[in-house]
Amino acid sequence: MELQRPVVAFLTETGLMAMQAAGVPQASGAAYFYALETDEAGLWVSIRKDDGEHKLLVPWDCILTLDVPVGGTPFMETIVQGVGDA
Amino acid sequence: MIKVAVTGLRSDLSEWDAAQATPKEALPPLTPEQKRVAEQLHVPEELYQRSTLAGRRTAEKLLTKTEQFARMLQGKLSEKAAKASVESIVLDTWAHKFEIAVRTNGTVLPLHVAESIVDDLFDLGSENAEQRLSQLLEGCLVRLGVR
Numbered sequence: 288m289e290l291q292r293p294v295v296a297f298l299t300e301t302g303l304m305a306m307q308a309a310g311v312p313q314a315s316g317a318a319y320f321y322a323l324e325t326d327e328a329g330l331w332v333s334i335r336k337d338d339g340e341h342k343l344l345v346p347w348d349c350i351l352t353l354d355v356p357v358g359g360t361p362f363m364e365t366i367v368q369g370v371g372d373a
Numbered sequence: 374m375i376k377v378a379v380t381g382l383r384s385d386l387s388e389w390d391a392a393q394a395t396p397k398e399a400l401p402p403l404t405p406e407q408k409r410v411a412e413q414l415h416v417p418e419e420l421y422q423r424s425t426l427a428g429r430r431t432a433e434k435l436l437t438k439t440e441q442f443a444r445m446l447q448g449k450l451s452e453k454a455a456k457a458s459v460e461s462i463v464l465d466t467w468a469h470k471f472e473i474a475v476r477t478n479g480t481v482l483p484l485h486v487a488e489s490i491v492d493d494l495f496d497l498g499s500e501n502a503e504q505r506l507s508q509l510l511e512g513c514l515v516r517l518g519v520r
Contacts, residue, residue, distance in 0.1 A: 289469070291383050291384065291385070291386070292382055292383050292384050292428075293384060293389070293424045293427075293428075295414045295415075295416060315415055316415075317414060317415040317416070319414075319416045319420055319424075321384070321386065321389050323386075333386055333389075335390070335393070340386075354414055356382045357381050357382065357466075357467040364376065364377060364378035364379070364436075365377050365378075365436060365440065366374050366375065366376055366377065367374070367375050367377055367440050367443050367444060
């Protein structure tokens with residue numbers, strides 16, 4: 288599933304170790320990622336490293352829970368003139 | 374008049390990157406609600422501010438896309454049924470679909486169009502996407518009793 292938004296992933300101890308092994312140290316169990324998508328393997332996130340963008344897989348069994356903002360802010364609206372409007 | 378809106382929080386990767394490079398003093402302040410949520414999620418406020426900025430900039434782009442689609446849809450609808458009009462279009466960024474209200478003769482009917490159809494149409498000029506959109510509109514007009 289395509290996500291394209293920031294998410295907070297609460298990681299297991301193994302998940303934290305995996306992030307450190309991948310060069311993405313986390314201060315606590317909560318990791319703030321830019322999530323690209325999910326698949327059966329886990330959560331694919333975009334990580335910025337010194338040589339550019341990397342895509343990193345966070346396996347499902349490394350994630351305790353995931354917080355994904357889906358609504359509320361930002362909510363933008365406007366009015367456009369329809370065809371035939373004065 | 375067509376009411377056009379975008380709901381939900383989505384960020385282009387390019388806007389996310391741009392927000393990471395934005396000077397701290399140029400970041401939008403968080404609302405008290407956002408501050409509380411950032412704290413609950415153990416996310417540093419500055420990071421949450423950058424995320425909010427990326428979401429806002431992406432929403433502006435998505436609003437423009439939705440406006441363009443609104444105008445195009447109204448034009449296509451007018452060709453098929455002079456009295457039918459698009460009342461509102463909302464892009465649901467979580468469901469990846471446009472939720473549209475079409476009105477004719479006092480009746481309003483919902484029409485849902487996948488965002489991918491509109492992207493294919495706008496970005497690739499896809500004939501398949503145009504055909505699919507036309508079919509969806511025809512179906513809507515049939516349900517409204519205009520066809």
